Amino acid sequence: QKEVEQDPGPLSVPEGAIVSLNCTYSNSAFQYFMWYRQYSRKGPELLMYTYSSGNKEDGRFTAQVDKSSKYISLFIRDSQPSDSATYLCAMIYILTGGGNKLTFGTGTQLKVEL
């Protein structure tokens, strides 16, 4: 079983729609939850991160974490064609020796159409 599950899509929505992206995870040791955005032929870039259960808002983006259900979501309001990209959830826990590593979902490919 993968530690992080994410629907790969593709997901196609009209401009202005609300987009919901989701991931589930199995490892309760994960402490930090991130959403990365990746454009074609580029590296992932961090959109948002959260530590605790609840919601965190940043402009048109809202990240939601439910640790009891091991479920995280990213909502995009008023979606724009420039939001078309692959969205990756990622999780992290701090290792005893002081190291860390990101564990990614497969990514959801999003296309926002005019």
Added chain:
Amino acid sequence: EAGVTQFPSHSVIEKGQTVTLRCDPISGHDNLYWYRRVMGKEIKFLLHFVKESKQDESGMPNNRFLAERTGGTYSTLKVQPAELEDSGVYFCASSQGILYEQYFGPGTRLTVT
């Protein structure tokens, strides 16, 4: 401020050959990570350097992969000999500390034929 850079952007080699990938982290970032994405799979962790020391190399697939970080600056990842299953995109990331954002480079696309 320059971001994380990787060289080459794309490499095509034959099975059995050797390839060396290079990563230049953001200046001042002590933490450097290597990740890999093979076709259709998720991005997976390979290893983590703190300065020139390997903090965690639990993700390295086998002893055909050798990573170094000379003087705590740039890093290289050598694959010798390359196999078909090594094809994928190799990402490097760097951060100021383990609780700080990891900044990713654009990746090196490796194709082994």
